[in-house]
Amino acid sequence: MSVPRFWRKIPQRYNLEGTHCETCGRYFYPPRNLCPECRREGTIVNHTFKGVGKVVTYSVIRTASDQFSALTPYVLAIVELEEGPRLTTQLVCSPEEVTIGMPVKAVFRKIGSEGESGVIYYGTKFAPM
Amino acid sequence: MRDVAVIGIGCTKFGEWWDRSFRNLFVEAGVKAIEDANLAGEQIDAMYVGNMSAGRFIEQEHIGALIADYAGLASEHIPATRVEAACASGGLAFREAVISVASGMSDIVVAAGVEKMTDVDTSLSTDALAGAADREWEGFTGATFPGLYAMIATDYIHRYGLTREQLAQVAVKNHYNGARNPIAQFQKEITLDTVTNSTLVADPLRLFDCSPITDGAAAVVVAPLEVAKKFTDTPIKVLATAQASDTIALHDRRDISTLDASVAAGNRAFQMAGLERKDIDFVEVHDCFTIAEICAIEDLGFCKKGEAGKFTEEGATALGGQIPVNTSGGLKSCGHPVGATGIKQVCETVLQLRGEAGKRQVDGAEIGMTHNVGGTGATVAAHIFGRA
Numbered sequence: 001m002s003v004p005r006f007w008r009k010i011p012q013r014y015n016l017e018g019t020h021c022e023t024c025g026r027y028f029y030p031p032r033n034l035c036p037e038c039r040r041e042g043t044i045v046n047h048t049f050k051g052v053g054k055v056v057t058y059s060v061i062r063t064a065s066d067q068f069s070a071l072t073p074y075v076l077a078i079v080e081l082e083e084g085p086r087l088t089t090q091l092v093c094s095p096e097e098v099t100i101g102m103p104v105k106a107v108f109r110k111i112g113s114e115g116e117s118g119v120i121y122y123g124t125k126f127a128p129m
Numbered sequence: 130m131r132d133v134a135v136i137g138i139g140c141t142k143f144g145e146w147w148d149r150s151f152r153n154l155f156v157e158a159g160v161k162a163i164e165d166a167n168l169a170g171e172q173i174d175a176m177y178v179g180n181m182s183a184g185r186f187i188e189q190e191h192i193g194a195l196i197a198d199y200a201g202l203a204s205e206h207i208p209a210t211r212v213e214a215a216c217a218s219g220g221l222a223f224r225e226a227v228i229s230v231a232s233g234m235s236d237i238v239v240a241a242g243v244e245k246m247t248d249v250d251t252s253l254s255t256d257a258l259a260g261a262a263d264r265e266w267e268g269f270t271g272a273t274f275p276g277l278y279a280m281i282a283t284d285y286i287h288r289y290g291l292t293r294e295q296l297a298q299v300a301v302k303n304h305y306n307g308a309r310n311p312i313a314q315f316q317k318e319i320t321l322d323t324v325t326n327s328t329l330v331a332d333p334l335r336l337f338d339c340s341p342i343t344d345g346a347a348a349v350v351v352a353p354l355e356v357a358k359k360f361t362d363t364p365i366k367v368l369a370t371a372q373a374s375d376t377i378a379l380h381d382r383r384d385i386s387t388l389d390a391s392v393a394a395g396n397r398a399f400q401m402a403g404l405e406r407k408d409i410d411f412v413e414v415h416d417c418f419t420i421a422e423i424c425a426i427e428d429l430g431f432c433k434k435g436e437a438g439k440f441t442e443e444g445a446t447a448l449g450g451q452i453p454v455n456t457s458g459g460l461k462s463c464g465h466p467v468g469a470t471g472i473k474q475v476c477e478t479v480l481q482l483r484g485e486a487g488k489r490q491v492d493g494a495e496i497g498m499t500h501n502v503g504g505t506g507a508t509v510a511a512h513i514f515g516r517a
């Protein structure tokens with residue numbers, strides 16, 4: 001996995017910046033620059049999400065690739081933001097704590113690193129509210 | 130469009146082949162398929178090769194030409210094309226071969242699939258397979274491939290009350306079938322306890338809920354139905370070829386535990402074949418994880434949503450049941466060399482329809498189906514076959 005590609009995206013990951021289609025009212029995170037509903041008729045503008053939502057589903061990852069192996073076991077989840085879109089994220093909580101429907105909020109965290117002494121990259125995780 | 134038939138099949142044994150190379154494996158499968166079809170190499174008009182990630186697993190790209198070359202066909206200069214759609218690469222390679230013959234553009238076409246996955250360590254293969262999902266928005270967060278299917282399982286269990294035993298029964302059944310398949314990686318029966326006591330990989334999925342890391346290759350030869358009898362007494366007709374796509378990321382799906390691409394591909398296949406679910410005698414579905422088979426038999430319409438656990442527990446999907454599922458042993462017991470899987474499913478279906486499946490033969494099998502999934506359901510290929 002190449003870090004430079006992810007650096008470019010980091011402002012959006014830091015601030016939970018997505019997009020909004022003013023034509024149909026849908027919100028997108030991860031951001032999209034083409035609305036799948038309105039396609040070319042859509043008017044896309046940037047939107048910063050409030051960062052609150054709830055857990056839709058989850059797992060506890062026990063075997064991971066190198067970048068994440070130091071973090072295992074960690075909780076992986078799909079979170080639905082209050083504005084509607086869903087995203088995949090790590091949860092900052094113990095495996096025993098997580099339930100479906102649990103309210104969560106965005107927090108800024110280290111996401112992973114390229115090996116033990118490699119580059120660290122940051123982004124958004126979610127924590128129980 | 131012309132009718133198309135499968136006239137030859139070939140498959141290596143699936144497993145961990147540390148003493149064999151990528152090209153060695155696909156040449157074995159290809160030669161078997163060509164011999165099975167009673168062909169000479171120079172009669173081949175084109176090749177389609179399913180391969181997911183040779184660039185990551187063996188650091189080799191340009192697979193189409195490599196395969197044509199080592200198949201001894203460089204001097205024939207045939208078109209040889211690599212097809213990639215993660216774990217559905219093989220299914221799509223087969224579909225491209227069928228389309229090529231149906232269109233009249235080619236007559237004799239080889240569809241192959243190959244993957245050499247054990248040359249790298251588990252961490253790298255985990256990372257390579259995670260590329261079947263959305264690297265920027267799933268992989269970046271630490272989502273592994275088993276982790277994504279585990280989130281499907283969590284959602285399914287929560288909504289439909291699937292039990293741990295019902296889920297494990299999928300693996301038990303597929304190992305039972307695989308124990309009767311000479312090409313399977315694991316030719317060994319297992320018990321419910323084997324599954325439920327195995328190591329957790331991504332809760333609730335355990336090691337025995339997951340298909341393994343595998344090396345292997347498979348190849349088939351397709352031809353116009355009108356000439357198929359010149360090559361074989363038992364051509365198998367392709368009654369339908371269908372393909373569908375969906376969002377790359379699981380989190381963007383309409384419903385986490387319904388693969389809408391499976392539903393769409395299934396519906397298109399049944400419509401093209403002019404058949405109903407009850408007409409299908411057996412099906413090879415994409416069981417990369419036990420939960421995937423549960424979803425597949427519902428999404429293809431063999432039982433109602435939420436009932437696949439009970440359906441499996443009652444033996445409806447076992448050999449001799451209402452609709453035998455994964456008579457080959459599936460990805461679970463055969464192994465899952467990702468690019469080869471979709472072609473192996475076709476090989477198994479052809480064996481069953483020829484009545485050559487030995488101890489796992491479905492009595493009187495006349496119509497069979499295959500279902501091959503890429504990623505967590507972003508691509509699905511579905512095919513229906515019948516005796517010609």
Ligand SMILES: [Zn+2]
Pocket residue numbers: 021022023024025026035036037038039042043
């Ligand atoms: Zn719109």
